[in-house]
Amino acid sequence: MFRTLARLLNDPKLQDPQATLSEQVFLIHPLQLSRWLEQAWSFNANATWATLSNQTPLFGDGKIVPSLQVADTPQHLLNGSLRSGISQDKTQYVLTNDPNQFFDSQTSGDAGDNGTGLPWDHLIYALLIENTGVFEILAEVVRRYAVGETLEAPSLATQRWLRATEELFFRDPPLFHIGGITSQLRPNMRVERRNKYWRLLGMDCAHPIPPQYAPPGAEQVWKQDVGSANLRFHEIFVQLLQQVWLGIENANNQVGANPTDAAYIAQLCTILRDMFDMRRRNGQLAREEFVHVTTMSWFHLTVDSNTPLVTDLKALGTDPADRLAKIGQRVGITPPRQAREYFDMAERISTLLRFIELGAFDKASDAQALYLPGTQIVLDMNNVIDLWQSATGDAIKQVVRVAGQPTASAQPRSLPTVSAVTTNGKVGATV
Amino acid sequence: MPSQERSTGGEATVVQMSPDMAARLVDALERLANSQSFEAAADFRTALATETNNAIARWQTEALMSIADRFSQSQTGPQLTLPQRQLALRYDAFRTALGRQGAASIVYGVPGDDAISILGDNVPGIALTFVGFSSTGNEVPLSPRPPVIDDGQGLRHVVIRGLDKLDIARFELRNHADQPILLGLIIHPAPVVIS
Numbered sequence: 001m002f003r004t005l006a007r008l009l010n011d012p013k014l015q016d017p018q019a020t021l022s023e024q025v026f027l028i029h030p031l032q033l034s035r036w037l038e039q040a041w042s043f044n045a046n047a048t049w050a051t052l053s054n055q056t057p058l059f060g061d062g063k064i065v066p067s068l069q070v071a072d073t074p075q076h077l078l079n080g081s082l083r084s085g086i087s088q089d090k091t092q093y094v095l096t097n098d099p100n101q102f103f104d105s106q107t108s109g110d111a112g113d114n115g116t117g118l119p120w121d122h123l124i125y126a127l128l129i130e131n132t133g134v135f136e137i138l139a140e141v142v143r144r145y146a147v148g149e150t151l152e153a154p155s156l157a158t159q160r161w162l163r164a165t166e167e168l169f170f171r172d173p174p175l176f177h178i179g180g181i182t183s184q185l186r187p188n189m190r191v192e193r194r195n196k197y198w199r200l201l202g203m204d205c206a207h208p209i210p211p212q213y214a215p216p217g218a219e220q221v222w223k224q225d226v227g228s229a230n231l232r233f234h235e236i237f238v239q240l241l242q243q244v245w246l247g248i249e250n251a252n253n254q255v256g257a258n259p260t261d262a263a264y265i266a267q268l269c270t271i272l273r274d275m276f277d278m279r280r281r282n283g284q285l286a287r288e289e290f291v292h293v294t295t296m297s298w299f300h301l302t303v304d305s306n307t308p309l310v311t312d313l314k315a316l317g318t319d320p321a322d323r324l325a326k327i328g329q330r331v332g333i334t335p336p337r338q339a340r341e342y343f344d345m346a347e348r349i350s351t352l353l354r355f356i357e358l359g360a361f362d363k364a365s366d367a368q369a370l371y372l373p374g375t376q377i378v379l380d381m382n383n384v385i386d387l388w389q390s391a392t393g394d395a396i397k398q399v400v401r402v403a404g405q406p407t408a409s410a411q412p413r414s415l416p417t418v419s420a421v422t423t424n425g426k427v428g429a430t431v
Numbered sequence: 432m433p434s435q436e437r438s439t440g441g442e443a444t445v446v447q448m449s450p451d452m453a454a455r456l457v458d459a460l461e462r463l464a465n466s467q468s469f470e471a472a473a474d475f476r477t478a479l480a481t482e483t484n485n486a487i488a489r490w491q492t493e494a495l496m497s498i499a500d501r502f503s504q505s506q507t508g509p510q511l512t513l514p515q516r517q518l519a520l521r522y523d524a525f526r527t528a529l530g531r532q533g534a535a536s537i538v539y540g541v542p543g544d545d546a547i548s549i550l551g552d553n554v555p556g557i558a559l560t561f562v563g564f565s566s567t568g569n570e571v572p573l574s575p576r577p578p579v580i581d582d583g584q585g586l587r588h589v590v591i592r593g594l595d596k597l598d599i600a601r602f603e604l605r606n607h608a609d610q611p612i613l614l615g616l617i618i619h620p621a622p623v624v625i626s
Contacts, residue, residue: 003530004528004529004530005530006530007530007532008530013537013539013550013551013552014527014528014530014535014537015535015537015538015551015552015553016535016552016553017533017534017535017553019532019535020532021530021532117528118528119525119528119529120529121529347529347531350529351522351525351526351529351531354525355522355525360518360521360522365512365514365515366514366515366518368515369511369515369518369519372511372515374511374519375511375515375516375519375522376519376522376523376526376534377518377519377522
């Protein structure tokens with residue numbers, strides 16, 4: 001969501017394809033950012049336009065959004081007394097102005113409150129961004145700045161980032177806030193995130209919880225009392241990538257045998273949609289998903305450009321992974337080799353999964369859009385295939401052809417299965 | 432028989448083409464000129480299947496087949512259907528709403544009495560038509576399909592008689608080839624729905 005806000009500050013109607021993400025987000029007071037998140041949740045009540053009739057609604061049940069939002073009728077509380085005061089009028093935010101300003105309700109939340117709604121990313125975005133190590137590395141940066149002087153003196157802009165980061169993500173949110181998902185019952189946000197990754201995606205983070213933040217007791221406590229989890233997600237998703245790659249490879253093949261099977265791709269998409277639907281019945285996980293993708297978007301945005309923090313830590317670079325590696329050196333944490341791939345594919349895979357979740361590719365004719373050239377969908381799909389293969393080592397493009405042997409089917413005899421069926425064990429996939 | 436003679440020039444290796452292969456290439460180029468590269472590609476594929484012993488001949492045939500294939504693709508590449516293009520547009524618009532950099536597929540429509548004013552800086556000004564969809568996702572029958580009118584002063588609108596009796600929740604702007612290029616979202620004041 002913070003990446004969306006960063007674009008809204010430069011492009012309030014989202015109509016400029018050249019618009020960049022504004023770093024002024026980091027200069028806004030955390031109280032206003034917190035309230036903007038509360039408003040952003042409610043704006044989503046209008047984000048139904050991507051859904052076609054008779055398709056699966058967003059989040060399993062779109063009514064989950066108004067069910068949990070702060071009241072705003074007949075008198076305005078959410079968009080009145082509790083408004084963020086953040087303006088999306090870009091004439092009010094220029095580089096020479098300090099964005100620490102408060103505007104009346106006529107302008108606050110303009111871009112989200114005009115009837116269009118602001119969707120947010122799929123939970124897999126949070127998992128992939130967390131896998132880069134950016135959360136733990138920047139957490140250590142905040143801690144170092146809080147307890148000592150082992151890093152360069154922070155500039156004023158960096159001090160505002162430090163304050164906002166600590167207040168928004170390393171302490172309990174204000175009471176009755178949509179982001180207040182930690183409590184005495186689930187006190188550890190790191191465990192909470194892994195619990196949701198496990199339930200919806202059947203996958204764990206690529207790295208363990210740092211010992212100083214790990215909960216006492218049993219390992220992988222986030223798998224306890226889960227009941228059902230989508231343990232087949234990884235296998236089905238890899239199979240989908242393999243089949244779409246066949247389609248991309250043969251999209252223009254009009255002469256030889258074409259192993260692409262659009263109906264099988266549609267079937268895989270339907271299975272994935274059904275899996276998500278099972279976990280999202282009556283809008284479950286929507287609130288937690290909102291909180292986790294919002295958290296990770298802040299950290300992603302922090303290393304997405306040469307922000308004041310990056311500059312202060314002398315970590316200038318050409319891409320987020322480079323900057324993160326340099327920051328990691330300053331605090332003694334090395335990000336994974338695949339950080340670049342995780343950063344690059346997080347947004348693409350998030351959009352694709354959201355559309356799969358909406359049932360957009362359930363028909364064979366629609367599934368063809370995943371591999372026929374000429375759309376952004378196939379560009380994203382191709383990138384995801386390349387990056388997923390590089391990051392995970394899953395053989396997406398590996399095709400074995402043996403001369404003189406009968407041609408094997410490009411589709412397996414049976415759908416992929418998972419070896420573990422229990423959700424309380426330690427067996428599980430990682431990316 | 433194809434020649435297997437090789438000569439090198441600089442860093443590149445040049446394989447001399449046999450008269451047989453040269454004749455096939457001429458034939459393929461003629462077929463291309465007549466928009467028949469699809470058949471030329473099929474010929475080379477057949478030749479490749481029969482030419483099993485001579486490595487150079489196989490290499491030449493593969494290269495020619497690849498050329499013919501590419502020509503064929505450029506002539507008869509797969510075409511997306513209208514529903515697939517609509518799906519792609521919704522996907523682009525969703526990316527826009529997520530704030531993705533580079534994405535801008537949304538315009539806004541403000542309904543009035545008998546017209547919808549279209550707000551947007553990225554709306555091309557020529558030969559656009561309007562297709563409306565109801566809140567349930569079904570196309571609203573509008574015949575003839577209303578054009579997008581540019582008043583010459585930067586404002587665009589679509590005249591729809593009886594607009595207040597129609598349920599139009601979103602719309603598509605389509606170009607001269609009837610391809611949907613922008614997804615339109617109705618913003619306040621919302622249209623009045625008469626049931």
